[in-house]
Amino acid sequence: MDDYAGRVLADRYRLPLDASAEEGAGPAAAGRAFDTYSGQEVRLQRIPLPDIVEGELPGEGPAPGTGDPSGDPLVRRALDAARAAAQVPDHPRLDQVFDVFAEGDALWIVSEYVPGRTLGSLLAERPLNPYRAAEVAADVLTALRALHAGGWVHRNITEHTVLLAEDGRVVLAGLAAGAAQEALCGYDPVPPRSAVEDGAGPEGPRPRGVIDASPYGGGWGSGTGATGQGRPGGPAAAGSGGFTNTGPGAVPPSPRPGGAV
Template sequence: MKTGNLDDTQPVVVNPVDRLDPGDRVGSTIGGRYRLLRVLGQGGMGTVYEAEHVSLAKRLAVKTMRPGMAADPHQASRFMREAQALALLHHPHIVEVFDFGSADGELFLVMELLPGRPLSAWLAALPTSPPIALVASLLDQALDAIEMAHRSGIIHRDLKPDNLFLSDAPGGLRLTLVDFGLAHVDEAIDRVGKLTSTGMIAGTPLYMSPEQCRSLSVSPSSDLYSLGCILTEMLQGTPPFDATSSAELMAQHMF
């Protein structure tokens, strides 16, 4: 029996990786050299694993994109953009990338494995606002990382507490900037200091700059505005604006 225009005699081909729960992949190897050890986190686009290089016994973080997402040119381009952006940047407060590849239709990105937790989780666990001196130290580290990215012609476009990772280090907390999936990469900043417009809205509404909300071209100031929103949250416990919808939030940033 046939239904609609589908020929029942033709099998539907589904990539086996798409059917796996992320936890089921623990113990398997990707790219022929990275053994997946445990799930660190997952989202709509894919999963981040703690992994080990099978020859070097080095612990790393491997970010994978689901094959179904990788088949979408826009999503694959976004994943590639993150790899390219990180490959241009070498800074103590920016996560380091080691490898990028494709295996069985699945894109993967290999990065430095960071101990600790994101700023969002750290803030949520505090009974009160952090000391001003500590806030100043974290802000200084974030500014160092952002300045390096901007000098390289890269605008992050998605600065938020989830993308600032905190680790214990000698002398205090170390901040590392992660997730360049929405980064705008250009070879050079033009004469007026702005990068080519993306023509699309990109970012997280709680922390987006007015120009991002309006889908205008971004500049280094866009990241600084987002960092200002994060600073406000660190000092008062909440972001500068709150609303029941993304549209309302963006309107508050714009007006």
């Protein structure tokens, strides 16, 4: 996000001049911004949009609509998916999304700023002790239960979407970003309306690749985990994110992008 340092997006969100405190890695990093309307700090995440090649005849200008990313049908689907994810009822273990918009070469997601750090930044320094790892996993599972009750599947749990607040809370972020990324890849991440109304859970019966969000399901945090200890003879995961599922309840990876919870 260095290219956007100091800029004001959507005539509202001012990015800092120093973008060195970004969260995560790669193009979908998140950082802090200032909301000039509310006077509060927010968390701003950039989702790169695919390059669109416009047809152009010799002697003619670009095709109509060039330069406006929100006019592309694929981008509109991504915006709709992210905004649908932002409508998930508030929960103390889920981050709150305030705004979603497209500007420049990216889709931007504005969410609450949680003072603290990501799990990934902590694991880069040291592994969690077993007790703290269990606390983090339990809070993530609580967040997943709330999502599954509304028919949503997260599919974007990484060490960068698990936020460790200064007050000890664990907040799961990344639902809206994951929904936008899936929509850009041609998938429909939004649950059917019937699943949301009935509270039947994600996609009815648990599909292939979905990890059981229960303390005994062998899901997130089992096997080689955030403690960096792993199973005897298995690889240690200290500093690697600690999300390898090698426990007795392990399931094959999901054929869809992202995670499976």
